[in-house]
Amino acid sequence: MSERNRAKVWNVHGRRKAASIALILLFAILALLIILPIWVLFIASFKPGGDLLQYGLNLDIHVSRMNFDNYVLLFAGQHEYWKWFFNSIFLTVVTVVSTLLVSSFVGYGFAAYEFKGKKVLFGIVLLILSIPLEVVMLPLYKQMSSWKMMDSYTAIILPFVAHASTIFFFRQYLVSIPGSLMEAGRIDGATEYGIFYRLIVPLMKPAFSAMAILNGMNAWNNYLWPLLVIRSSGKYPLTLGLNTLINPYGDNYSLLIVGSVFSIIPIFLLFVAFQKYFIEGMMAGAVKG
Numbered sequence: 001m002s003e004r005n006r007a008k009v010w011n012v013h014g015r016r017k018a019a020s021i022a023l024i025l026l027f028a029i030l031a032l033l034i035i036l037p038i039w040v041l042f043i044a045s046f047k048p049g050g051d052l053l054q055y056g057l058n059l060d061i062h063v064s065r066m067n068f069d070n071y072v073l074l075f076a077g078q079h080e081y082w083k084w085f086f087n088s089i090f091l092t093v094v095t096v097v098s099t100l101l102v103s104s105f106v107g108y109g110f111a112a113y114e115f116k117g118k119k120v121l122f123g124i125v126l127l128i129l130s131i132p133l134e135v136v137m138l139p140l141y142k143q144m145s146s147w148k149m150m151d152s153y154t155a156i157i158l159p160f161v162a163h164a165s166t167i168f169f170f171r172q173y174l175v176s177i178p179g180s181l182m183e184a185g186r187i188d189g190a191t192e193y194g195i196f197y198r199l200i201v202p203l204m205k206p207a208f209s210a211m212a213i214l215n216g217m218n219a220w221n222n223y224l225w226p227l228l229v230i231r232s233s234g235k236y237p238l239t240l241g242l243n244t245l246i247n248p249y250g251d252n253y254s255l256l257i258v259g260s261v262f263s264i265i266p267i268f269l270l271f272v273a274f275q276k277y278f279i280e281g282m283m284a285g286a287v288k289g
Contacts, residue, residue, distance in 0.1 A: 038264065045070055045261045049253035070258040079252075081259050083234060084241030088220060089266065091237055095157050095219040096212055102161045103211070104204065107170025108196060112177060122171070128164040133225065141228055155229040156222070156237075166211050173207040174200070209274035216270045220263075238263055 040057050046066040074081060109115075110122055140159050149155040177200070185195040201208075223239040230236060233244070242259055245252040 041257065041261055045258045047257075049255075049257070052253045052257060070254045073254055074258045074262070077255070079255060080233065080236075080241060081238075081255060084236050084238045085259075085262070087236060087241075088238040088263075091153060091156060091222075092216055092219040092266070094153070095160065096215050098157060098161050099163050099166055099215050100208055100211055103163050103166035104170050104201075104208070105196075106162060106167045108174055108200060110167070110171040111174035112179075112182060112200075125164050125167055129168060137225070137228065140225075144229055150229055151231040151235065152229075153235070156226050159225075163215065166215060169211060170204070170207060173204065177203070209276070212274050213271055217267055220267055 040059060043059065043061060044052055044057055046068070047062075048065065048067075048069070051065065073079075110118065110125075144150055144155040144159070149158070181199055182195050185199050190198065221239065222237065223243075226237050226240055230240065233241075236244070238259075242256055242263070245256045245259075
């Protein structure tokens with residue numbers, strides 16, 4: 001190899017190495033920015049609520065003032081935190097299961113079948129993707145009110161069961177399924193539902209995992225819509241319940257901070273449970289179609 005070619009190889013190698021180092025630094029900074037607020041919240045959970053009111057959230061660690069009183073309050077105090085917590089667990093589980101079930105049916109229909117008006121209906125799905133919730137919130141509110149569903153969990157779950165982004169993702173994931181797979185199922189005597197559950201669903205595990213995480217996060221963090229439709233404090237999800245701890249007539253920063261720490265755990269466990277297929281599902285849904 002000539003000196004000129006060798007120099008070119010070294011230049012390419014050097015640029016690749018520099019690019020790799022830059023990416024590592026970038027992701028390290030991003031990881032730090034993500035972890036830092038959680039770490040600040042965790043430290044604050046061991047401080048008296050008065051410190052938060054006086055000094056705000058910070059990284060100062062005063063061992064003499066740190067204790068487990070907030071955690072004792074969380075587990076042994078008189079409050080509705082755990083009721084709100086399990087309300088959110090229930091809402092998240094029901095929302096995720098129903099959304100995945102309905103949206104996978106719809107996405108499969110768009111991907112696997114030809115029918116009249118298919119392009120128009122799919123165009124409507126794409127249009128809905130571009131409309132923020134705030135735009136349709138008032139019509140949804142009036143609809144739930146006319147159906148006598150206010151102050152119920154049905155009003156929180158029902159409007160988002162056929163989720164446009166989830167339908168679009170499933171359609172993109174399934175669009176490359178060969179028709180011969182379904183034909184083979186029909187030849188074997190399987191019904192259309194049997195084909196879906198026995199042949200298609202096993203292929204969709206990565207897609208289900210990815211959408212379970214994203215829809216689970218949305219359902220767990222949902223605040224604005226439950227605020228509009230829920231009236232009874234006993235039915236509050238955790239997002240609304242924690243918000244009631246701070247009001248003009250008093251505050252409970254101790255419970256708010258330690259409760260916020262525990263509110264992170266379900267989403268963390270959800271990601272751990274489905275992370276095996278998460279990246280695979282997101283990548284497949286992005287490139288297919």
